[in-house]
Amino acid sequence: MPFLDLSTENGFGLYSDDDALSGLCFWNIRDDGRYIYASPTMELQRVFQLTMLSTTGPLQPTSPCPSGTSCAYNMTLSMPTWHCEDREDFGGLSPAPFNRSQLVPEGKLVYASYSSVVDDDDNGVPPQWETMSSSDPNLGVFTELPSLWVGWVTDPSNPKPHISECALYNASITYKMAFAAETVTMERTGEASSKILLSSNTSIGPTDKTYQQVS
Amino acid sequence: MQRICAYHSFCRGYYAAGYLYRKLLAGNVTYNDNNTWFIANSDITQTNLLDPVSLLPTSGENFTSDLRDRFEAIFLSMLTDKTLHALQNASMPCSVSATVLAWNYASFWLSLSYGLAVGLTLVSLLAGLHSFHVNGYSADVRFSTFLVTTRSADADELARGHCLGRFPVAKEVLRTRLRFGEIKQGAHMPPHAAFAFPSQVVDIDLDKKKYV
Numbered sequence: 276m277p278f279l280d281l282s283t284e285n286g287f288g289l290y291s292d293d294d295a296l297s298g299l300c301f302w303n304i305r306d307d308g309r310y311i312y313a314s315p316t317m318e319l320q321r322v323f324q325l326t327m328l329s330t331t332g333p334l335q336p337t338s339p340c341p342s343g344t345s346c347a348y349n350m351t352l353s354m355p356t357w358h359c360e361d362r363e364d365f366g367g368l369s370p371a372p373f374n375r376s377q378l379v380p381e382g383k384l385v386y387a388s389y390s391s392v393v394d395d396d397d398n399g400v401p402p403q404w405e406t407m408s409s410s411d412p413n414l415g416v417f418t419e420l421p422s423l424w425v426g427w428v429t430d431p432s433n434p435k436p437h438i439s440e441c442a443l444y445n446a447s448i449t450y451k452m453a454f455a456a457e458t459v460t461m462e463r464t465g466e467a468s469s470k471i472l473l474s475s476n477t478s479i480g481p482t483d484k485t486y487q488q489v490s
Numbered sequence: 491m492q493r494i495c496a497y498h499s500f501c502r503g504y505y506a507a508g509y510l511y512r513k514l515l516a517g518n519v520t521y522n523d524n525n526t527w528f529i530a531n532s533d534i535t536q537t538n539l540l541d542p543v544s545l546l547p548t549s550g551e552n553f554t555s556d557l558r559d560r561f562e563a564i565f566l567s568m569l570t571d572k573t574l575h576a577l578q579n580a581s582m583p584c585s586v587s588a589t590v591l592a593w594n595y596a597s598f599w600l601s602l603s604y605g606l607a608v609g610l611t612l613v614s615l616l617a618g619l620h621s622f623h624v625n626g627y628s629a630d631v632r633f634s635t636f637l638v639t640t641r642s643a644d645a646d647e648l649a650r651g652h653c654l655g656r657f658p659v660a661k662e663v664l665r666t667r668l669r670f671g672e673i674k675q676g677a678h679m680p681p682h683a684a685f686a687f688p689s690q691v692v693d694i695d696l697d698k699k700k701y702v
Contacts, residue, residue: 276579276581276582277569277578278569279568280580297573299503299506299574300506312505314506315506316506318571318574319506322568322571322574323507323510323564326566327514327536327560327564328536333563334567334569334571337570341588343588344587345588346585346586346587348582348585354504355504355507355561356558356562357554357557359554359557359558379521383525384519384520385546386518386545386546387517387518388512388516388532390516398509399513421512423508423511423515427546429546429547431544431546439554441557443504443505448562463562472508
């Protein structure tokens with residue numbers, strides 16, 4: 276069965292064998308030879324766009340069942356996901372770009388969304404790296420995890436505003452993949468081991484204690 | 491032993507995908523001054539996360555679950571992308587169900603019908619083999635066979651007055667019994683066999699005589 280093992284991204288760099296295959300991030304190399312995040316790859320952007328623009332759900336894998344049968348299996352993937360919590364008002368940036376009274380029915384805002392970090396460039400590179408030199412040891416270190424703020428409205432006849440803050444978590448998500456005749460269903464059956472990707476007041480960088488070593 | 495680089499774990503596409511998602515969702519949608527139409531300023535309107543008419547979330551109260559599911563769908567889509575380094579093959583237990591034809595055998599009735607057919611066929615076969623052994627030769631039932639086996643004076647006499655063979659066959663002809671065997675005649679004459687009246691006929695003996 277096809278299986279996504281994102282840990283294979285580790286060490287997939289300039290000197291890897293699989294030139295024909297694509298990773299998910301592009302890397303820059305700073306003066307001491309460490310890799311630092313540069314941007315998403317074209318392939319990631321392609322899959323991202325295809326999924327976001329689809330009205331029929333994710334791209335469907337081909338059926339692994341013997342012909343004339345239907346089959347199902349459970350698959351657990353280690354992948355990122357969002358955890359969202361309700362908020363009373365917009366925050367994350369000071370000053371916050373919106374406030375609750377701007378949402379319908381009080382105001383005219385039907386939907387609003389922003390990140391708690393202002394990404395200056397098109398690639399998601401944290402803005403503070405722009406001004407660092409290539410020998411700066413802080414170049415490439417993530418010091419915060421941008422969270423996603425969303426304001427939206429439900430029930431057109433009796434509009435109710437909502438505000439949520441969503442953070443990116445690392446989790447093991449289980450799916451039941453079922454293939455029958457012409458249809459494919461991917462049903463999310465569980466989530467486990469969720470940990471926030473980067474807790475506040477911590478940082479993660481290319482010279483981390485658990486840096487990759489070959490012995 | 492390789493230890494997983496935590497930094498690279500941070501960016502196994504996690505941060506990058508999260509960034510692309512935040513960027514697509516960013517922006518706002520507002521009513522115009524008269525509340526008559528919308529001013530849309532976000533790429534989220536390219537997706538079906540918001541209803542195209544009301545521009546409210548298609549999943550209503552479950553909007554944040556929808557956001558989460560759509561994000562996870564990006565990684566599910568990667569399962570079909572063979573150009574990705576992260577795509578591997580793994581073995582997983584899979585339950586397969588198939589609709590198959592099941593034959594129901596009623597062995598008693600099957601044995602009975604087939605047994606009867608085979609048994610009766612066997613009886614006919616044995617009768618035929620026995621006849622062949624006793625007669626010493628076999629014959630079929632075509633016209634030529636009857637033509638050559640009805641050369642007797644008795645047969646001529648029986649046929650007299652009915653030579654046209656008109657339908658229906660006359661009752662006296664139908665009721666007359668004939669027997670096939672050796673015609674009684676003088677010893678000096680070559681042996682001859684044909685259908686004749688039973689009193690004129692004796693058993694054929696192929697071992698001793700040659701019939702003409």
